[in-house]
Amino acid sequence: MHGLPREVRSWIYNFFYNEHSVAYLKIDAQLCIAAKGGSVKHYGLSSLRIGKPVAEQLEFMEGLLPCPELPYHMAMVELPSGRVADLHLFADNACVWLLFLDATAERDNRQRLQQKAYEMTLLQERERQLNEKLQSTNEALRQSQAGLSREYQRAESLLLNILPASIAERLKADEQIADNHAEVSVLFADIVGFTERARSVGAETTLAILNYFFKAADLLSERYGCEKIKTIGDCVMVVAGLPAARSDHAEALAHYALELRKAVKLERFAGQPLRLRIGIHSGPIVAGVIGKKRFAYDLWGETVNLAARIQTSAEPDEIRISDATHKLLGPDLTCDPLAETELRGTGRVQMWRLPA
Amino acid sequence: MLQKKICMLGGFAVGKTSLVRRFVQSIFSETYLTTVGVKIDKKSVALPDKTVDLILWDLAGEDDIGSFRVSYVRGATGLVLVVDGTRAATLAVALTLRERAEAEFGAMPFVLLFNKSDLADRWAISDSEINELRQLGWQIYLTSALSGEHVDDAFRQLASMVTK
Ligand SMILES: Nc1nc2c(ncn2[C@@H]2O[C@H](COP(=O)(O)OP(=O)(O)OP(=O)(O)O)[C@@H](O)[C@H]2O)c(=O)[nH]1
Ligand SMILES: [Mg+2]
Numbered sequence: 001m002h003g004l005p006r007e008v009r010s011w012i013y014n015f016f017y018n019e020h021s022v023a024y025l026k027i028d029a030q031l032c033i034a035a036k037g038g039s040v041k042h043y044g045l046s047s048l049r050i051g052k053p054v055a056e057q058l059e060f061m062e063g064l065l066p067c068p069e070l071p072y073h074m075a076m077v078e079l080p081s082g083r084v085a086d087l088h089l090f091a092d093n094a095c096v097w098l099l100f101l102d103a104t105a106e107r108d109n110r111q112r113l114q115q116k117a118y119e120m121t122l123l124q125e126r127e128r129q130l131n132e133k134l135q136s137t138n139e140a141l142r143q144s145q146a147g148l149s150r151e152y153q154r155a156e157s158l159l160l161n162i163l164p165a166s167i168a169e170r171l172k173a174d175e176q177i178a179d180n181h182a183e184v185s186v187l188f189a190d191i192v193g194f195t196e197r198a199r200s201v202g203a204e205t206t207l208a209i210l211n212y213f214f215k216a217a218d219l220l221s222e223r224y225g226c227e228k229i230k231t232i233g234d235c236v237m238v239v240a241g242l243p244a245a246r247s248d249h250a251e252a253l254a255h256y257a258l259e260l261r262k263a264v265k266l267e268r269f270a271g272q273p274l275r276l277r278i279g280i281h282s283g284p285i286v287a288g289v290i291g292k293k294r295f296a297y298d299l300w301g302e303t304v305n306l307a308a309r310i311q312t313s314a315e316p317d318e319i320r321i322s323d324a325t326h327k328l329l330g331p332d333l334t335c336d337p338l339a340e341t342e343l344r345g346t347g348r349v350q351m352w353r354l355p356a
Numbered sequence: 357m358l359q360k361k362i363c364m365l366g367g368f369a370v371g372k373t374s375l376v377r378r379f380v381q382s383i384f385s386e387t388y389l390t391t392v393g394v395k396i397d398k399k400s401v402a403l404p405d406k407t408v409d410l411i412l413w414d415l416a417g418e419d420d421i422g423s424f425r426v427s428y429v430r431g432a433t434g435l436v437l438v439v440d441g442t443r444a445a446t447l448a449v450a451l452t453l454r455e456r457a458e459a460e461f462g463a464m465p466f467v468l469l470f471n472k473s474d475l476a477d478r479w480a481i482s483d484s485e486i487n488e489l490r491q492l493g494w495q496i497y498l499t500s501a502l503s504g505e506h507v508d509d510a511f512r513q514l515a516s517m518v519t520k
Contacts, residue, residue, distance in 0.1 A: 059398055059409070062431060063360075063433065072427065074425075076392055076393025077396065078395040115390045117419065122369055
């Protein structure tokens, strides 16, 4: 304080001493308290014993001494008494002075500011976290919804592909399905000389031929209100009068057969026009869905078996129909009678040929 | 008399003060009262072969690591690194503070606490991340100052490490 008038020096001294409650300890080379003074009571240090180790009496001094870098400063240390002090350590020969300057007010001020700042930051962090969570939840929800509707559409188109639409609807509604149909017509059609020709043209061409045949069968079934039930190798099975009953099922299927025969002839298979053997029979059947995982709509009954046998007995290019079917046809479809023929497991039957 | 200085290091509001209060006084408060400077507490820990007084320095958690006052760490024999398990960024803060302390005063034993383990639905640290750190041989605890879970374990572990 050299160069300052005495009055100023003493004012600064008083101000500092009163405002900051200065206390001091002198610590000797053995780290024992050599002297104490100032406002020791203010800091709750009155009971410190001279000549005893400082760290045993002031636990916050543990490990601090000896201190290789003096002077040393620690700001705003809250002491066990509750007072907050700035601590200053400085050297004096073999001894160290420890100075306490009260910083309670300063600490409390800082505390108020810091509290506001940190609470604000925490709020902002939390808001960001919540927003991120909301966004990722929304995104996940959107994705799983999109995935679900994709799945659903896929399942639905699969169902529609293999099942008549009204059956698919009932399946989706969880109905058990096995229906009796008193009057339907069943058609089988397969490709003439399929096995040999397939061998001669190779797999790729054969697949293309099958694809053409089945596609034609599908398209026409839509046009004539029939249902393609399934394909078995190179054979298709088509039904009319199902799932909705119709009195003209035999006629519809007969027209279907004529168109199918015409359509496939446009395609060539191993150098010759593609030709079919077609058989039709009419009668009662049972229709239903079997399988839990993979739906397969199918028909059962004698009518189905006989239709299949009639088909096998047909000549190339021939549409052979049973007597039962023939009786149901209108006058516009005049058929040629065939000689009574023995069919496996049925005996002799009367059959007819649809006109070319 | 055996006493060891321990410093609580970590970002702000991770629960340093709450962990000390839980450990020393067995109390917890939901109210956040930020620490400015440092507050010193003491707790005796009875180990199988000895009793040690832990002098716990509860430091102010920093918002900005640049303002960290490393001088408080002088004389410390161990560190309690505290991470807020619901705020992923506080892991890096704790690790940086440890680096700062060790750069100044040399390596010392530490335990790493992922605190607020009671807030499971807000947890932001992956198990794999914690396991990776465990692979380094670090002593890691998932603690809750609220329930007290693993708080004593962590401090006792550090007590036995610093008295080895
Ligand atoms: N749920 C829950 N809350 C906790 C836990 N530990 C601390 N908190 C809360 O977290 C907030 C901050 O806790 P403090 O102990 O003050 O955190 P700090 O690390 O000392 O903070 P600073 O002193 O500012 O660095 C308070 O509101 C506590 O109640 C815990 O384990 N679980
Ligand atoms: Mg605190």
